[in-house]
Structure formats: C-alpha cells, structure tokens
Amino acid sequence: MKFQFAHNNFNVLDLERSLKFYEEALGFKSARKLEGPGFTLAYLSDGGQTQHELELTWIHGRKEPYNLGENEFHLAVRTDDFEAAHEKHKAMGCICFENEEMGIYFISDPDGYWIEILPPSM
Template structure:
C-alpha cells in the first residue's frame, strides 16, 4: 500500500482576495474549481512544477475569521529567486516572521495562514 500527497486545504473568508494574494505572492493559479451547495473549492497549482495543489475552501455563509489556534502549522514552498521573492513580499507587507540565521522567512495570507519561503538548494 502506498500513499502520496495530493493537496492541502486552507479555509478562506474571501475567495477572490485569496486567489489574488496567492497569484501575486507565489504565482499560484487556479487549476480547477468545484461548486457545491453553499461552498466553493478552488484548487491552486504551481504551474505543473509539482503535482501538489492548495485547496482553498470558501463557505459562502461564513463571516467570522477562522480560529487558527496558535498557528503552529504552515505550508512550505521553495523558490529559485529567493532575494527577489523577499523584496516582493516586503513590498506586499506580508512577511510575518524571518529567521535570517536559517535563511528562511514566512509570509501570512489574508486569513492568517503562514507560508514558509525557502531558497531552492
């Protein structure tokens, strides 16, 4: 029996705002969408670099922010243009934590989810 990753899920309050953020910040674009009664699932792709997707779930009637607890979980991505990415994220004012000793930083999406940015090795 073998398992492999398919996707991660983040629940969002404003799907269009989140789609715009992920496209500008990371270049992730909507690959497909599923509509259901009272919800929309948008699957974001990194353009085929990996098969992994980020599923954004929008519950249409939800108005209050999600409780992310202590936010001790995150999504991690790599980039071959780390310094350029860092400048972009500084301009977007979405960097929420930096660890210069490790050479990494984190950005926060519109709903407070953290994404770790790592240089490609």
C-alpha cells in the same frame, strides 16, 4: 501500498481576495473549481512544477474569521530566486516572520495562514 501527497486545505473568508493574493505572492493559479451546496473549492497549482495543490475552501456566507489557534502549522514553498522573492513579499507587506539564522522567512495570507519561503538549496 503507496501514498502520495495530493493537496493541503486552507479555509478562506473571501475566495477572490485569496486567489489574488496567492497569484501575486507565489504565482499560484486556480487549476479548477468545484461548486457545492453552500461552498466553493478552488485548487491552486504551481504551474505543473509539482502535482501538489492547495485547496482553498470558501463557505458561502461565513463572516467570522477562522480560529487558527497558535498557528503552529504552515505550508512551505521553495523559490529559485530567494532574494527577489523576499523583496517582492517585503513590498507586499506580507512578511510576518524572518529567521535569518536559518535563511528562511514566512508570509501570511489574508486569513492569517503562514507560508514558509525556502531558498533553492533547502
């Protein structure tokens, strides 16, 4: 028996705002959408570099932010140009934590989810 990663899920308050953020910050684009009664799922792709997707779930009509607790979970992505990515994210104002000692940093999406940015060698 074998298992493969398929996707991670983040619940979002404003799907269009989140789609725009993920495309601008990481180049992730919506690969497909699934509409259900009262919800929309958007699956983001890294352009075929991996099969892994990020599923954004939008519950129609929800207004209150999601409780992320202490936000001790995150999504990690690797970039081929760490310095350029850092400059881009700095200009966007979305860097929320830097660990220079480890050579990594985190960005925060519009709903407060953290995404770890890794250099190519990690």
